[in-house]
Amino acid sequence: MGGRDIDALIEESRKRSGVADMIEELQLEERLLYANRTARVTKGGRRFSFSALVVVGDRRGFVGFGHGKAKEVPLAIAKAIEQAKKKIIRVPVIEGTVPHDVVGHFGPTKIIVIPARRGTGVVAGGAAKPLFELAGYTDVLTKIVGSTNPDNVVRAVFDAFLQLKTPEQVALERGLPLEEIRKRYNIYAGQKLKVKLHYPWRGVYG
Numbered sequence: 008m009g010g011r012d013i014d015a016l017i018e019e020s021r022k023r024s025g026v027a028d029m030i031e032e033l034q035l036e037e038r039l040l041y042a043n044r045t046a047r048v049t050k051g052g053r054r055f056s057f058s059a060l061v062v063v064g065d066r067r068g069f070v071g072f073g074h075g076k077a078k079e080v081p082l083a084i085a086k087a088i089e090q091a092k093k094k095i096i097r098v099p100v101i102e103g104t105v106p107h108d109v110v111g112h113f114g115p116t117k118i119i120v121i122p123a124r125r126g127t128g129v130v131a132g133g134a135a136k137p138l139f140e141l142a143g144y145t146d147v148l149t150k151i152v153g154s155t156n157p158d159n160v161v162r163a164v165f166d167a168f169l170q171l172k173t174p175e176q177v178a179l180e181r182g183l184p185l186e187e188i189r190k191r192y193n194i195y196a197g198q199k200l201k202v203k204l205h206y207p208w209r210g211v212y213g
Contacts, residue, residue: 014094017094018167036141040061045057058074060158068097073086073089098143111165123149127148
């Protein structure tokens with residue numbers, strides 16, 4: 008999973024779900040994760056520019072991220088927002104939490120994501136918390152292992168997002184009644200969970 012091309016998977020997900028046609032209708036919120044100054048050494052001296060990392064979302068299942076680089080901070084942020092809109096994907100939000108356990112990887116970063124019962128809140132640190140909040144999750148447990156670099160964390164979270172499956176998808180793939188899948192999910196999500204990994208085909212979905 009660490010070698011997955013996140014950008015290619017995002018584009019594939021967007022085409023499959025038809026997100027590109029919905030962008031104009033979304034009421035997006037923006038969150039700046041960082042704005043850093045960078046320098047390039049040339050014969051004439053140092054040339055400074057700024058880079059920005061931004062996440063956008065509508066808190067209803069749509070979320071994206073983008074980078075921007077320019078000679079001024081406002082322009083870098085504006086570019087990052089435009090790129091983020093081109094990377095918006097749709098994620099399944101069920102009663103405020105994720106449908107099942109999932110592990111996202113990117114480079115030296117791994118993030119463990121676990122469903123949480125109502126009232127838990129978004130237990131996430133660093134760059135991960137804004138992503139879950141803007142995606143629309145209100146209750147979720149996470150744990151970051153390895154590098155906490157914002158760029159790596161954001162891509163690791165998106166790797167996790169891209170692996171999430173709805174109960175409908177699991178029911179179709181496994182040939183099980185949808186109500187049975189939903190019943191298992193409700194029991195699982197309502198419990199006081201321990202940090203233990205389950206995969207969608209062995210854990211919450213049996």
